Amino acid sequence: MKTVIIGVIGADVHAVGNKIIDYVLSQNGYNVVNIGVLSTQEDFINAAIETSAQAILISSLYGHGEMDCRYMREKCDEAGLENIKLYVGGNIVVGKQDFTEVEKRFKDMGFDRVYPPGVKIEDALAHLKEDIGI
Amino acid sequence: MKPYLLVDFGSTYTKLTCVDLEKEYIIGTSKATTTVTTNVLDGYNKAFERLIRDHPEIKEEEIVGILGCSSAAGGLKMAAIGLVEELTVEAAKRACLGAGAIVNLVFSHHMTKREVKQLVEADIDIILLAGGTDGGNTECIIHNAKKLKEADIKVPIIIAGNKDAVDEIEEMYEGTNLQYYVVSNVMPQLKKLDVKEAKDIIRKIFIDKIIEAKGIKKAEEKIGQLIMPTPEAVLQAAELLSKGYEEEEGYGDLMVIDIGGATTDVHTIGEGFPKRTEVIMKGLQEPFSKRTVEGDLGMRYSANALLSLVSDYEFRKYFDEDDKCNHNITKSLNRRKDNVDFIPQTKDEEEFDKAIAKICCDVSMSRHVGHVEVVHTPLGDMYYQTGKDLSGIKYVIGTGGVLISNVDAKNILKQVNKKSDRILELRPNNPSFLIDKSYILASMGLLSQKYPRLALKLMKQYLL
Numbered sequence: 001m002k003t004v005i006i007g008v009i010g011a012d013v014h015a016v017g018n019k020i021i022d023y024v025l026s027q028n029g030y031n032v033v034n035i036g037v038l039s040t041q042e043d044f045i046n047a048a049i050e051t052s053a054q055a056i057l058i059s060s061l062y063g064h065g066e067m068d069c070r071y072m073r074e075k076c077d078e079a080g081l082e083n084i085k086l087y088v089g090g091n092i093v094v095g096k097q098d099f100t101e102v103e104k105r106f107k108d109m110g111f112d113r114v115y116p117p118g119v120k121i122e123d124a125l126a127h128l129k130e131d132i133g134i
Numbered sequence: 135m136k137p138y139l140l141v142d143f144g145s146t147y148t149k150l151t152c153v154d155l156e157k158e159y160i161i162g163t164s165k166a167t168t169t170v171t172t173n174v175l176d177g178y179n180k181a182f183e184r185l186i187r188d189h190p191e192i193k194e195e196e197i198v199g200i201l202g203c204s205s206a207a208g209g210l211k212m213a214a215i216g217l218v219e220e221l222t223v224e225a226a227k228r229a230c231l232g233a234g235a236i237v238n239l240v241f242s243h244h245m246t247k248r249e250v251k252q253l254v255e256a257d258i259d260i261i262l263l264a265g266g267t268d269g270g271n272t273e274c275i276i277h278n279a280k281k282l283k284e285a286d287i288k289v290p291i292i293i294a295g296n297k298d299a300v301d302e303i304e305e306m307y308e309g310t311n312l313q314y315y316v317v318s319n320v321m322p323q324l325k326k327l328d329v330k331e332a333k334d335i336i337r338k339i340f341i342d343k344i345i346e347a348k349g350i351k352k353a354e355e356k357i358g359q360l361i362m363p364t365p366e367a368v369l370q371a372a373e374l375l376s377k378g379y380e381e382e383e384g385y386g387d388l389m390v391i392d393i394g395g396a397t398t399d400v401h402t403i404g405e406g407f408p409k410r411t412e413v414i415m416k417g418l419q420e421p422f423s424k425r426t427v428e429g430d431l432g433m434r435y436s437a438n439a440l441l442s443l444v445s446d447y448e449f450r451k452y453f454d455e456d457d458k459c460n461h462n463i464t465k466s467l468n469r470r471k472d473n474v475d476f477i478p479q480t481k482d483e484e485e486f487d488k489a490i491a492k493i494c495c496d497v498s499m500s501r502h503v504g505h506v507e508v509v510h511t512p513l514g515d516m517y518y519q520t521g522k523d524l525s526g527i528k529y530v531i532g533t534g535g536v537l538i539s540n541v542d543a544k545n546i547l548k549q550v551n552k553k554s555d556r557i558l559e560l561r562p563n564n565p566s567f568l569i570d571k572s573y574i575l576a577s578m579g580l581l582s583q584k585y586p587r588l589a590l591k592l593m594k595q596y597l598l
Binding site for chain 2: 001003011012013031033035036037038043046047049050051052053062063
């Protein structure tokens with residue numbers, strides 16, 4: 001069984017979407033380790049190390065995701081998680097911005113998959129199957 | 135009369151408590167210097183003679199049972215190994231502490247040759263090897279297990295990590311001289327703590343092996359089996375006093391502070407969950423009965439460690455306002471470290487001891503209690519809580535030489551209270567203080583193994 005870490009990063013307490021992601025991924029055969037809201041980058045990384053996770057799915061709804069996610073990839077590299085897949089989704093930037101721009105920015109930061117607001121978790125699920133299998 | 139004897143082989147003193155099971159009271163207590171380097175029974179016999187001398191009504195042949203615990207010869211020293219510092223390493227440490235051990239060495243991630251060398255050369259009784267949640271990382275614990283094998287470790291190794299790694303480690307260890315024990319993972323799921331099996335096996339190894347290695351085995355000729363390390367007995371006593379037994383009600387959430395010559399132990403019984411909705415728990419799950427040990431806070435052996443913990447200026451704040459003596463702090467601390475049998479003779483020396491005890495109380499509390507941290511979110515301020523919220527603790531019980539004999543003991547204990555300059559520490563708000571005047575807590579922990587109702591009743595009677 002493949003393990004994925006999910007959680008809400010930064011000073012963000014939006015818990016509903018997090019529960020939906022947990023439910024859908026668990027139903028689809030993943031071992032979901034949910035670290036919950038108000039999580040730091042280190043929380044995600046520590047959880048991934050102990051549980052040997054294949055992917056980290058970061059949620060952010062309050063607009064500050066870009067700041068919270070900066071250097072996440074570098075920290076993963078530092079922690080020996082060079083091959084881990086990094087996904088991010090939600091309202092990840094301030095205000096309304098062109099999503100292709102946003103996606104490029106996050107991909108440059110080392111994220112493998114970047115999702116705009118309103119995306120269905122099933123889409124991410126399909127990518128997850130593709131990236132790490134089941 | 136049905137006398138029952140409880141024996142605590144301490145690092146300095148062998149302490150005896152004799153209880154009458156029939157009339158349900160403590161007949162008497164006595165102590166003598168622990169003689170672990172020669173024959174541990176010498177100290178015991180001396181203490182026993184004193185007991186009989188003071189209480190001639192106790193007849194040796196009438197004693198119906200004896201139970202013993204020990205923290206002699208340095209107590210139980212352990213090394214904890216895990217993967218991530220805040221997670222399995224912390225879980226491993228808590229298992230050791232909960233079993234009454236002192237954690238002398240801690241290693242995280244992949245052990246290096248240097249670290250293994252350090253481990254081999256250190257004076258350690260048991261190693262606890264953890265790492266990975268069940269189904270999680272196996273590679274690190276296997277690496278570390280291999281390192282221990284290569285080093286041909288002579289002390290028992292408890293494997294309490296990812297169950298997926300167990301088969302491989304067992305295959306690796308089978309047929310070697312390594313003494314190893316496999317128990318369930320101390321952190322089976324992320325942030326979930328499960329230390330029961332690990333604690334039980336630590337106690338078993340302590341009884342079967344460690345006691346012998348420390349020369350305390352001889353005691354068993356006289357008193358039957360020693361059943362646990364002394365700190366665990368204290369923790370058991372605290373747990374019983376908190377929870378109650380059958381119709382006999384307990385005291386609820388409580389704390390025990392034991393200021394010793396070398397360490398300060400803090401035990402708390404209680405969940406310590408956040409008390410407000412805007413507070414979110416962080417970090418590893420907290421054990422219901424939690425023990426922490428501070429190796430740098432003690433009245434004698436570790437007295438000089440205070441020099442690096444508090445400045446001269448800070449130290450002086452702990453003296454009573456009416457204390458006019460101009461204490462030479464460095465000299466006084468070193469004097470106590472160099473002469474661990476030091477007993478204060480003058481008022482000034484007593485005052486100085488009191489200040490040390492206050493610092494031990496204050497600093498150990500800062501380290502034991504949970505902390506909150508503010509997070510400013512768009513929805514208003516939220517708080518992270520790491521550790522236990524002990525603001526609602528009802529009772530704080532003081533034990534250990536300096537507290538039980540001090541007229542000012544409750545004043546010393548007040549150092550645990552909430553402090554205006556450290557509002558982020560979740561210290562007790564307004565607890566009642568009790569003193570273990572007859573020094574019976576460890577004995578009652580022992581007695582509780584057979585007669586919990588009586589042990590509870592006696593604690594309620596003798597903790598004042």
